[in-house]
Amino acid sequence: MECIVHFTVMNEEGPKKLRGLIFVDKGKLPDSSQILEMFHDMEYKVAQDTDDELVFRPVDAGEKYKYIRVNELDMGKDKYTEDRNLKSIVTNLLPKGPTGL
Template identity: 70%
Template sequence: MECIVRFTVNHAEGPKKLRGLIFVDEGKAPSTDQLLDMFRDLEYEVVPDEQDELLFKPVNSNETYHSIRVNELDMGQEKYTEDRNLKAILNNLLPKQRGL
């Protein structure tokens, strides 16, 4: 099963939002080792923060970024987001119910 990892690389000049891909077993989240391998493949040498499992720090202090934050693990599960424009259109198209 695919897991899209959305993360932010925090540079001094500002954050950069990126994505990576990890293959995991059905119903399981990626492990820290899998995240580290993904970052390594993307040429980020990092270690996990001791207090925050979704924060990673560079191994080399000379890097141009100071941390990476995992924002979302997208496992393909549906997410509900209200579409206000669609709701307004439907309200205009559907007949109004009148009180009896």
């Protein structure tokens, strides 16, 4: 099954919206290794950001782009789109540390 990956490359000149294609098993989303492989095939040498799983940063310091952000995974009828507002609300509502009983 095809998965179209919509992503934004943050260049010095400004953002550039692009797409890539990954083939996955029916009903499954691509994992980070498949997304990394897609970027490497497109000649973007990146590593996944440790703080945000949808951000990929260049391995070489001399690259002209700052980072790549995955915006959407399009599986045809099913789409995964990150809702930043909802994520922010949930993050603020969840306890920061361990809670005792």
